[in-house]
Amino acid sequence: MDVLPTNSAQNPLFQKIEKIRRRQPKVRDTHITLAHGSGGKAMRDLIDDIFVQSFDNPILSQLEDQASFNLANLMQQGDRLAFTTDSYVVDPLFFPGSDIGELAINGTINDLAVSGAKPLYLTCSVILEEGLPIETLRCVVTSMKAAANQAGIQIVTGDTKVVHRGAADKLFINTAGIGIIPPGIEISAHKIQPGDAIIINGELGNHGAAILIARGELALDTNIESDCQPLHGLVETILNVCPEVHAMRDATRGGLATVLNEFALSSDVGIRLYEQSIPVREEVKGVCELLGLDPLYLANEGKLVVVVPKQKAEAVLAAMKSHPSGKDAAIIGEAIPSPSGVVLLKTIFNAERIVDMLVGDQLPRIC
Structure with missing residues (x-):
């Protein structure tokens, strides 16, 4: 009886095994099936082909159930950890200027950035509806990869679930993010003081208006695009000239x-806005007037509100205008002693009205 050589170069069985190991996994299906969430080969091929190959980095490539980090390396970048999570359920998945994938990456980056943190690592978990085209998922993941690369962050772990047809709306994404806050940065709404200046980095309402029009429910022909963008570079620019920022949040x-x-409720101050100073595109104003909406309540995905001491306002404004994400920045209001907890708008007619919290939904789901 002949004995097969143990050398893999001569053993046909070993050669076949090695060929299988080297083979790149490939999704053969055209649409998501329940098998893609079963934990078997179909799921592994989906994860390897679409997610692992796109997000490839040394941490993710370990394919463990968690991502692990060297704490000593993290502590060299700051003295506190910033941690956030968010979910994205936008309809449609693709809209003028962006899509759900880029939205998920930039939205989580921005939640970290407004704490003063440098974003480092993100997770990506997806809930897929049975029947979703594989090519749609591939496009979304490609967009996520591009956004992560642009921002200089890594997607290091994730999860995939598949639900029955009709149990979800095509594709939901959940992300979590970790960042490091440098020493000396203490940003909190509780720090706002009367006299502080309120600054925004550009035009309001572009994202909400773009989503509304993209749904095709209105016969409108405009060039409004979502303002979706990462803001950590702009935040770094702001902190370089004003480390004592009192409050910051993405709108x-x-x-x-x-x-x-x-802000007003957290800090027990009042806030006065000046309508003529608030930047809003004429096209967005037109959509709002047509539908009876208020641009102050429209969603944004690339706008942040900064509250700084009055004496620092002009320096911060100049720094923001020097950055591409803040070229249309404007001082739009100030913190006032009273009435506390209330936001007032001084209109172009020199009257004042209360700007209250949004009651109910001004628009259907937009993020």
């Missing part, structure tokens, strides 16, 4: 009005 769902009401 997403609920828009500028919601952020400022949260």
